[in-house]
Amino acid sequence: MSKLSFATIVIAVAFSGAAPAQSSDPRGACKTDYDKFCAGIAPGGGIVACLNGKRDQLSATCKAALDSRKKK
Template identity: 45%
Template sequence: MRLVFGLLAIGIGLSGGMAAAQTAAEREACMPDYQKYCSGVAPGGGRIFECLAKQLDQLSPACKKVVEAHAPK
């Protein structure tokens, strides 16, 4: 499970639209959505964040808030 959290943090944290590192609460908010929609996405280069952003309408309210907060303006 730690590996999955780490991969999510790396994938989201390296996206071009993210200015700050993810908090544990933000990673936790998106973990179920990551596992459901993006588990096959290789981390790095913002690919996980992009995947979650493409599923925005399907995300849990908590994860949707995280993705929207870190989306490029």
């Protein structure tokens, strides 16, 4: 993944209001899952929707970050 793509994801997660899941850095909570399932999705193109669509395959850390985003 390019540095620009990763930076964009970090910014998107930071502004999404996602809280840290356990001891994870919230900006990176879903990076591995994004790389695996949603790498073709551009920022603003539905990254969260893509991740939620793969929810049963996501890491526990990413699920927790997505859940905390919903509570806000």
